[in-house]
Amino acid sequence: MLFDSSVRRELWRSFIGTLVVLLTVVLTMLLIRILSQATRGAFAPADLSLVLSYTLIGQLPVMVALALFVAVVTVLSRLWRDSEMVVWQVSGASQFAFIKPLLKMAWPAIVLVALCTLVARPWAQNQTEVLKQRYEQRSDMARVAPGQFQTSADGKRVFFIDSHSDGQQTARNVFMVMTDKGQESVVTAREGLLQLDQGLRYLVLAQGERTQTDLTTGEKTLSHFSTARIAVGDAPDVALKVPEPRSMSTLDLLAIPTRQAQAELTWRIGLIWATFNMVLAGLSLAAGNARRNSNWNLVYALLVFVVYFNLLSLSQSWVSKGKLEWISGLLLIHGGLTLGALFMIWWRDGAVLPGRHVSRRAWAASQAEGV
Structure with a gap:
């Protein structure tokens, strides 16, 4: 014992x-x-x-x-x-x-x-x-907290917004930096709205400007727009996930x-x-x-x-x-x-x-x- x-x-x-x-x-x-x-x-x-x-x-x-x-x-x-x-x-x-x-x-x-x-x-x-x-089902806009920088799911975009509206689907005072294929784009807009079209995600921006820089040559291009649509990835299809x-x-x-x-x-x-x-x-x-x-x-x-x-x-x-x-x-x-x-x-x-x-x-x- x-x-x-x-x-x-x-x-x-x-x-x-x-x-x-x-x-x-x-x-x-x-x-x-x-x-x-x-x-x-x-x-x-x-x-x-x-x-x-x-x-x-x-x-x-x-x-x-x-x-x-x-x-x-x-x-x-x-x-x-x-x-x-x-x-x-x-x-x-x-x-x-x-x-x-x-x-x-x-x-x-x-x-x-x-x-x-x-x-x-x-x-x-x-x-x-x-x-x-x-x-993943949430939009990139909904992932971003107002006043904070946030990276997108694929790591190619950085978002910053001032405030949400419309149930977190529309963002106001949007700042976005995109890097892809040797090009860096800085986009600012008064409003941003996420839309789905034929299985793709698009970010619709209103009243803004875009500065694009060629990372190889350093050449810059400045453009203004009243409305712009940017593809931000595929729409998530959770139903097909095993x-x-x-x-x-x-x-x-x-x-x-x-x-x-x-x-x-x-x-x-x-x-x-x-x-x-x-x-x-x-x-x-x-x-x-x-x-x-x-x-x-x-x-x-x-x-x-x-x-x-x-x-x-x-x-x-x-x-x-x-x-x-x-x-x-x-x-x-x-x-x-x-x-x-x-x-x-x-x-x-x-x-x-x-x-x-x-x-x-x-x-x-x-x-x-x-x-």
């Missing part, structure tokens, strides 16, 4: 501390990236907090898996370094005996990863796509026998399996020698995590390209690591192998005596 409770208590402390640090770092990186996307006109600045929350939900499963792996490795490495592991082994606790308290501590984290991966992440991705599509597999629910993916759907299922189910494997891998990689002041096991653990999660993404790519069946990919990569981790635990537990006839209890006693 003491063995079980002490190991789980220390694992929880390490897991929560690691997860808080990871959340802080990832949240800062996501905020910088999302702010950059907002300035390029990917979504409305007012939706910044929502997009940040949805993106953080999408990143949460990987962070929980990493925090769990780090907690297992650091706690068990400390037990080996301080010779506590040797004491437990001499007392009769084998390496396999650690699997039970580890899984008792880890099952809430595995359930959290499963819920986030199968339910919360697709929902958050779908909500992000809805926000972006809703913003939802991405990442934003589809797990039940919908199971009902669609496409490679892209199976690849997404490979990633989702594989991430849950990977979280379980992180517990076994951490137990098998944390073993060390108290007489050697070395942290190579931590380096090996980090290398295993990086390679494993790269294989997780690689298996998704193989399934989407038809090089591998999704069930075969799950069994090959995740099942292979499960068997490999169990074999390492069995081997470190003092199992009898060819050329190795030292029992676990005798080996632990020699470690304790410092022989």
Whole structure:
């Protein structure tokens, strides 16, 4: 009982501390990236907090898996370094005996990863796509807040308006800079109205002037107009947009026998399996020698995590390209690591192998005596 409770208590402390640090770092990186996307006109600045929350939900499963792996490795490495592991082994606790308290501590984290991966992440991705599509349907005039410069969706135009009118479809005191094919145009107008004509967007300007500069020769051309119409892009056709597999629910993916759907299922189910494997891998990689002041096991653990999660993404790519069946990919990569981790635990537990006839209890006693 003491063995079980002490190991789980220390694992929880390490897991929560690691997860808080990871959340802080990832949240800062996501905020910088999302702010950059907002300035390029990917979504409305007012939706910044929502997009940040949805993106953080999408990143949460990987962070929980990493925090769990780090907690297992650091706690068990400390037990080996301080010779506590040797004491437990001499007392009769084998390496396999650690699997039970580890899984008792880890099952809430595995359930959290499963819920986030199968339910919360697709929902958050779908909500992000809805926000972006809703913003794409708005005109470039409606995207611009009065008194602020705003870049258009394609990045070729910069708008500035003094005020909105007519339900944000008509803008007053319009200033626009357009750059395309070596030409830079500065357009000012008293009013601007967005119109749709045969699937194209046109900006109709009234009472203004245009200064066009050839960026190669520096030649300038000034013209005045009472009415002008400028093409500003295609009209959005959201109805023809097919939802991405990442934003589809797990039940919908199971009902669609496409490679892209199976690849997404490979990633989702594989991430849950990977979280379980992180517990076994951490137990098998944390073993060390108290007489050697070395942290190579931590380096090996980090290398295993990086390679494993790269294989997780690689298996998704193989399934989407038809090089591998999704069930075969799950069994090959995740099942292979499960068997490999169990074999390492069995081997470190003092199992009898060819050329190795030292029992676990005798080996632990020699470690304790410092022989």
